Amino acid sequence: MSLIIDGKKIALQIKDELRAAVADLKKHHNTVPGLAVILVGNNPASKVYVSMKEKACAEIGVYSEKHLIGEDSSTEELIGLIETLNKSEKIHGILVQLPLPGHMESKKVIESVSLSKDVDCFHPYNVGRLLTGEPVISPCTPAGIQELLLKSGINPEGQHVVILGRSNIVGKPLFAMLCQKSKGANATVTLCHSRTNDIKKITSAADILIAAIGKPNFVKADMVKNDSVVIDVGTNRISDKASEKGYKIVGDVDFEDVKGKVRAISPVPGGVGPMTIAMLMKNTVNACVSRIKATGRKQQ
Numbered sequence: 001m002s003l004i005i006d007g008k009k010i011a012l013q014i015k016d017e018l019r020a021a022v023a024d025l026k027k028h029h030n031t032v033p034g035l036a037v038i039l040v041g042n043n044p045a046s047k048v049y050v051s052m053k054e055k056a057c058a059e060i061g062v063y064s065e066k067h068l069i070g071e072d073s074s075t076e077e078l079i080g081l082i083e084t085l086n087k088s089e090k091i092h093g094i095l096v097q098l099p100l101p102g103h104m105e106s107k108k109v110i111e112s113v114s115l116s117k118d119v120d121c122f123h124p125y126n127v128g129r130l131l132t133g134e135p136v137i138s139p140c141t142p143a144g145i146q147e148l149l150l151k152s153g154i155n156p157e158g159q160h161v162v163i164l165g166r167s168n169i170v171g172k173p174l175f176a177m178l179c180q181k182s183k184g185a186n187a188t189v190t191l192c193h194s195r196t197n198d199i200k201k202i203t204s205a206a207d208i209l210i211a212a213i214g215k216p217n218f219v220k221a222d223m224v225k226n227d228s229v230v231i232d233v234g235t236n237r238i239s240d241k242a243s244e245k246g247y248k249i250v251g252d253v254d255f256e257d258v259k260g261k262v263r264a265i266s267p268v269p270g271g272v273g274p275m276t277i278a279m280l281m282k283n284t285v286n287a288c289v290s291r292i293k294a295t296g297r298k299q300q
């Protein structure tokens, strides 16, 4: 029987610990961690992600602000808002929900977020620190995947990890994290993408396979090794007439086909998704703690 890795349950445990940490910060430092979430336009999936993040803040006692910006706004207007939030005492983390509308300069926007409030770890300086093994902050989805593995008793050390997808949000930072000479990492990592030759040969050699390509049910049983571990990051909407919404969410892995062959597998939904949000909360609380240390705010 394969272990079905329960990301929802692990995320709940992390949020419980964070709720206690938030209460402690309030009691001893009279400070409440704060997260600002910026949503540009009306992308339905982005709206869902933003409301999930607001809900998580409320659950653990983090102050949250939602800023809705019109689809036609300029890059300068958005950066103006970020600069105001960079200075705000109430805000410790700033998240700009991606993707931004095509006319906006995402790179400029990402680089305008204060380094200490970059809770997504998208700023090139923070990405560089991650690569050199001196992270100030860890990116939410890759950190969530690493935590999911470790909390399920699966240590990547010495293992051959194959990652499908080389995005700046998942594949590349995850590669950087898992190849570090550090606890919970020390893996031999192979990064695959759309130009990789003979993907099946590579995935079949993986001790741990992590799929992040955005292709519904791409990974089949004949692509994985017996008794390996499979982590599915994919979050794909496919049409489903039986569902009230008219669609359902599936991963990049054909769960039903693969689950009988592997030692452990994370489902979609209920795997990596909840962990990403838990890590965002953790980064926001940690950013608040760092600010308290930096400003030397006295214990009350």
Ligand SMILES: NC(=O)c1ccc[n+]([C@@H]2O[C@H](COP(=O)([O-])OP(=O)(O)OC[C@H]3O[C@@H](n4cnc5c(N)ncnc54)[C@H](OP(=O)(O)O)[C@@H]3O)[C@@H](O)[C@H]2O)c1
Pocket: 141, 164, 165, 166, 167, 168, 169, 170, 171, 192, 193, 194, 195, 196, 199, 212, 213, 214, 215, 233, 234, 235, 236, 272, 273, 276
């Ligand atoms: N659960 C969560 O918290 C979470 C967070 C982030 C993303 N996601 C999901 O994860 C998936 C990936 O998102 P992303 O933003 O990381 O990716 P992305 O920016 O869409 O990039 C996709 C990557 O997959 C590669 N790729 C596409 N088709 C491929 C194929 N047939 N074989 C091998 N590689 C292929 C692409 O290669 P090239 O570089 O060569 O084009 C690219 O590197 C999406 O479903 C997304 O919704 C989930």
